[in-house]
Amino acid sequence: MKCYNHHDRDAFGVCKACGKGLCLECIEKQDGIVVCKDSPKCINFVKCLSILPFLSFCLLLIILFMLIVD
Ligand SMILES: [Zn+2]
Numbered sequence: 048m049k050c051y052n053h054h055d056r057d058a059f060g061v062c063k064a065c066g067k068g069l070c071l072e073c074i075e076k077q078d079g080i081v082v083c084k085d086s087p088k089c090i091n092f093v094k095c096l097s098i099l100p101f102l103s104f105c106l107l108l109i110i111l112f113m114l115i116v117d
């Protein structure tokens with residue numbers, strides 16, 4: 048696979064948000080996850096992904112609390 052932005056370069060990683068191949072120069076890492084450096088959309092997508100486990104944990108706590116109160 049070649050880099051999406053540089054067709055003469057080999058892709059070093061694949062964006063987790065949009066699936067494009069990226070060379071070292073185009074890669075941005077968010078918590079160890081590869082995303083497009085120049086795409087705020089992709090960076091935001093991965094940021095949302097990283098808070099998702101936290102949100103589901105909060106939801107679980109709320110459900111447990113409701114069960115106890117009931
Ligand atoms: Zn590139």
Ligand SMILES: [Zn+2]
Pocket residue numbers: 062063064065066067082083086089
């Ligand atoms: Zn991307």
